[in-house]
Amino acid sequence: MMQQQHHHHQHQSKHPTTSRVHFTCTLLLLMFTPRVDSSWWYIGALGARVICDNIPGLVNKQRQLCQRHPDLMQSIGDGAKEWIKECQHQFRQHRWNCSTLERDHTVFGSQEAAFVYAISSAGVVYAITKACSQGELRACGCDGGKRGRAGDGQGDFDWGGCSDDIHYGIKFAKDFVDAREKMVKDARALMNLHNNRCGRMAVKRFMKLECKCHGVSGSCAVRTCWLAMSDFRRTGDYLRKKYNTAVEVTMNQDGTGFTAADRHFKGSAKNELVYVEHSPDYCLTDRTAGSLGTAGRVCDKASRGPDGCEVMCCGRGYDTTRVQRVTQCGCKFKWCCAVECQECQETVDVHTCKPHTRHTGEAWMDTT
Template sequence: TQTSSLAARITAPWYVAKITPRYIGALGARVICDNIPGLVNKQRQLCQRYPDIMQSVGEGAKEWIRECQYQFRHHRWNCSTLDRDHTVFGRVMLRSSREAAFVYAISSAGVVYAITRACSQGELKACGCDPLKRGRAKDERGEFDWGGCSDNINYGIRFAKAFVDAKEKKVKDARALMNLHNNRCGRMAVKRFLKLECKCHGVSGSCTLRTCWLAMSDFRKTGDYLRKKYNGAIQVIMNQDGTGFTVANKNFRKPTKTDLVYFENSPDYCVMDKSAGSLGTAGRVCNKISRGTDGCEVMCCGRGYDTTRVTRVTKCECKFHWCCAVRCKECEDTVDVHTCKAPKRAEWLDQT
């Protein structure tokens, strides 16, 4: 089983994301890339050859981590990061769980999104707008001319595949196959939400002529989609010849190319368990009246919760004044905040 996650290779050492192009030029791409731990030779070569792309990948990493934390903000596992841990998410990534499957997919998607966006914004030497979107084409509304700047999604996918998959292809084991499958799910998820945007030309804005281009949707759509795939992730086992998967439970359907797959059941994430990478839910805010995953009963794992009364200051009674300002009053609001109780010490010690 591999011990370093995609997140570790893309995010944790990404001080690269904070390095300006001038700094890269001063130090040299070779020096920077040689000091990123966990990269295989092919990844180092790509890093040295395309330092501007690596910088975009580093910026994109921040975006997909934020999206991961948004998607799981109401769950026991909330995609929390560990600042001092080189794997970013800690030991939770060592288990071949559905959480690991989601992280590989969303991070792979984030790399595609970041590179494609940088291509369209003219930030990269190796790519620009999609060169194939030229001439005339047709959709359900009729013919149109390709124009503007279509997002070069195929370049983003090709580079992400070459860079992200390189380490998995060095190892021929079950976890590597799982990671490759989920990486592909993430890459294809971004392409799924490409949309055609058009500008009308003609008398009084009529659409007798249209100029159109392909654009990526907001990354939130990809996050929402992969979150649903997480919910429906399929537990698998290796087939007999070790070349692919089969379902662990014969009563379930076989996974398709768009399904996330995992091998191991997740821990319950209720209490701190260093071996499983669980941070526990002690101190997490919960919703007293919810019956969902954010509810105190579920979030606190039946341990109960503490209630603290706090006073919040918010803006209220906002009015628009001509011209052109919005003025608000400050209102005080007293609310009860519920936080999960810590487990009893004996219970906690059993898990550490």
């Protein structure tokens, strides 16, 4: 007897034009990827047509996994799009907004790097697990361990549908993403491995039980249930909170673990994001620190928070431009069942941060 699927299987061959569009879009996304040393982020640009030997910077284990599972490389590309979008959402109102100048190499081990490694690792888990459930990958499918009867707070149920195989997603993400860091034994590699794990566990943390009722008039005389991942936003929100409480650490002398830099820190950093270097202020362009600066960023004149002009512009002041904006107005509910609106034009002031002013005779220049 076939089990009921709660996901739609997608087996569509992509038209060459569609592939080219995907290639271009992913490249554009990767142009705005945070500048952290993880060259596997380039993979998404090549999609299913990936030639593993031509991807720059892959370590041997990553290249072998790429050759063994070329279809999973497409999922990694999808994961890259997902986490970049989420990262930029979480930091949209901050000086550092998850967009930097370059992606290839970096020297920062800051709180922002901690978040980037965690959210990117989570994005790979999420995308691979989702592709497994949708029948897009040869190596995996639904979670075969979810069979027979089980129970929760509402009573017994039958496993059915298609439970997301989070264990496969986590295992592949661990094997592939961690491979580069495992070749190095310095503090930043240890930091990255720790934060990668936090990202993987964050996706698992929000697995939820979804059920369908069977019985007379929709009663729950019998329930069929499956485990599914929650929306990626929940993972993003969780890791954003972990970013706020990230722990500064120093590597132990034996190189196998961390000690909190604050000797008054109580508890374990096992499930916390960790960082080893202080963050720059992100006010000015600094390529070595992964900072674009805030010149030209839109700010909120009325806000006293991080999106306010005083904080966002680092005290440099702001320019104001008056622009015309079209909005929906005069909306009315029409029976039945639509909402009709008019288009209204309004004039609004847009505030943008001034660039850094170089004083005459000053030798300062943006770090290149």
